[in-house]
Amino acid sequence: MSARAGIVVTGTEVLSGIISDRNGPWLSERLREIGVDAAFITIAGDRPQDLDAALRFFAEEGVDLIVTSGGLGPTADDLTAEVVGRFQGREMALDEALFGRIADILKPLLARWPDLDPEAVLRSNRKQAVIPVGATILEPVGTAPGLVVPPASEGPTVVVLPGPPRELQPMWETARGTAAFTAAVQGATTFDWRIMRLFGLPESEIAETLLVAEREGLSLEPLEITTCLRRGEIEIATRFEPADAPAYDALAAFVRARHGQLLFSEDGSTIDEQVAALLTGSSASPARTIATAESCTGGLLAGRLTDRAGSSAYVLGGLVVYANAAKVALAGVAPELIERVGAVSPEVAEALADGAADRLGADVGVGVTGIAGPGGGTPEKPVGLVYVSVALADGGERITRRLNLSGNRADVRDRTTTVALHLIRRLLLGLPDAPDVPGILGTRTRT
Amino acid sequence: MSARAGIVVTGTEVLSGIISDRNGPWLSERLREIGVDAAFITIAGDRPQDLDAALRFFAEEGVDLIVTSGGLGPTADDLTAEVVGRFQGREMALDEALFGRIADILKPLLARWPDLDPEAVLRSNRKQAVIPVGATILEPVGTAPGLVVPPASEGPTVVVLPGPPRELQPMWETARGTAAFTAAVQGATTFDWRIMRLFGLPESEIAETLLVAEREGLSLEPLEITTCLRRGEIEIATRFEPADAPAYDALAAFVRARHGQLLFSEDGSTIDEQVAALLTGSSASPARTIATAESCTGGLLAGRLTDRAGSSAYVLGGLVVYANAAKVALAGVAPELIERVGAVSPEVAEALADGAADRLGADVGVGVTGIAGPGGGTPEKPVGLVYVSVALADGGERITRRLNLSGNRADVRDRTTTVALHLIRRLLLGLPDAPDVPGILGTRTRT
16 A cells, blocks of 8 residues: 655745745655655645644644655744644754754855855854754755654654755655655555656547557556646556556557557657757767757747757757748748748748758758747638748758647747657657647648 | 635646646735735645545635635546535536536537547536536636535635636636625735835845845835745735835835845836837837847747747847857857857857847847856856847947856756846846846956
């Protein structure tokens, strides 16, 4: 049986929607990987009674573990350690050695802001060394220590982590290794956790696939399957006990047989990672350089390609050709062509791909042109109509697709970058003839 | 006194971290605008007993209003309406007229996926028309109706909204207008809500400013002030009762006097909006076109400038010059210059700004070059070193800044786009001489 956990994220800014929480989902994914189900994620403000109410709620719901994020700073409204200590029935006491280690961390930071009063800073950071007696200390990544606080008598163990993701994430790894943590989740089953990703079909098709799989006698009960649509791709996440690996293997084989090329990832890799690996090259395929010419995505595709460290090995650069004059001047699109077929056309997408590869001397060129909206649509060329063309500079191989995307301006722009990455992958793998799926991968265009 | 609310977001995908929740923070902001404080946001899975537990928890904490998001779809695990109906002590019944309206909505959707069985679809959507007796119906935006469900006897009113933000957001507006909603939050004070934004100082400075303001006799008690750092800018959000407007005005005047030019927004406008307005032009200042040449941001600045509908009026395009050869070939940077001072240098940033303006025939050019990391840093040019230059094509006016940004690759790239927007604003307003603040706005560079 899985252990259950509750996650409390504290912070008035998070609760009031001013900043969005990344810790709750991140912790939930990490818990799931070790066989612990998050039952609830609760965001509470900085009021101590609200944090206390959330802890009591989780305890009443019978969770085995509670993880808190935030409220460990030096200021007066940072009260998590104290509230958790009281909730667990433990005294608070200053840990002198910890205080000394915090002071050592602060020295170089104080040097950076010479106007601050070092004594005042140390006074407020002294608070961070006052911890529940009997808690396990997680050494600071920033200046705040984390804690693993077992109950004085019975109830869930509470893992107390700082709010900044950069501090919380490494500290989570430390917490997992402590004896107090292991004791709290012992008996939790260890699960395997696999992800398949598909592109080019509607989510309802996957629901249908699972129905058909059961009808054909596959054993899906031991598998905990979650499907979701993420950035235009379908993700099938499955958790199972190691003994049920054959059931998962049968499901994976079924999905592979039924969806063929649309299943692009069985090892959890993302399309961004796959395109990066293909462009980097391997013993099986040559390294390639890439260049983009974007109209409606306005640089987002180049931005996404360069998100990854090391992308300078294959991204030479790109052209953002928002104005028609820029399409002509930068990408060398013939003005007569734009005049004749319009800027949003398969011909111009292809000319952009070729122009990008040519101007930057790249092996692969990508051209994007379309109508992101909300204005600018016509009955013939509505908002959401986008043409993407990817071309190899050498062999003349190319794929050009017409997309009819729904959603708002940001959706259309983001979804276009996803399609472009999939087309780059298909081109580099020599899979240009994907099936036509209107509205998702778009329609092949032959000019 | 403010009314208090609880928000429950349901969905196993959200709880498990597979997709991130946008509804909780959005609803929290909307509630706050009408004087209702979100006390908790709880994310629960699709298990009905967990949703019920969250509703009970909120009721025990004494909230006046509960808003739920998700679980209104046609499938078996969509149980929100039923759980809420039971929680409020109300019978469930089919609303025939509503069922008819849902069927009308489905007709064109069914035409799009010809393989689906229309009868089966209608059967599962019939479920969406089974609602608690006495609830107010919120007409579907997609296919799912929302509900306002008052308690049969006493306790909070529950507003039931669908999960997709595109459906939830317009339906929230409808919900607000219903008599049942108004009755639930009556007595809630109406608050005024103002935002000031500053750029170019550390967050601790604002804490200090508030301390000094109190010391100098300003009355801050009637003001509920939240400060936070968002994308490199400081936001001071203040809520107050209308009668306390003079206290807010005094605070705003104090901040203005103390921080001068660093206070860039007092009307809630963002830097993106301000730059768009400046480029669009007004009776006070001419319209201007803009072009970018980006190295380390790889298109993200152009992407951000084109995020806004209507940006084609002033964004001509941009160059993504990741490779040095691209800096030379596309932006016309002299290879000897790169050889002499290196690609990451104020001189190359300026050459990129000039090259962008020149190649695209724009009034304003922006050049960005830097080391986003994690690799590529040296002791002299560490990760986070970025130069941004903005220049007017006509007058030769320019601002060039050296930044030392902290954080990971994504932080450095994103923060750079924020700085670039602020430099564009300063250039267009004729405010080139901002004070130097190391590590935030960066250091002026004179070449």
